[in-house]
Amino acid sequence: MKTGKALGILALVALLSAGCAPGSPPGTGSPGTASSMPMGTSSPMSSPGMMEGSGPAAAAAVITISDFAFQTPASVPAGATVTVTNKDTVEHTVTADTGSAFNVEVKANGGTATFTAPSKAGSYPFHCSIHPQMLGTLTVK
């Protein structure tokens, strides 16, 4: 039994594997990666709709884009101002599939854009013109 040699090999293997381990320290996502974009500046909910001018304040019509997906409200009132917030790190668009009912670009990292919902009730499928696999439907009542 050449235990000593076996132990030596084991030690060598251990050394090698330790040395070859990818040197990625834990926590690669440093807390500083978030952009300096402040989150609190774009909150349409708290504004009493003074800029709208006409009509009663409707329920918040907000589309949120997150992780390459649209999060749409169950419905929006006809003619409502729809606010789009993009939480992704790339730009997206909200583009009606047919016609030109709406088409807005939404900047990355918390960018917002608004458009006016169609004045006619119905379902309006839309997509992102940059990422055609991103699909959504805006229901107008």
Ligand SMILES: [Cu+2]
């Ligand atoms: Cu997109």
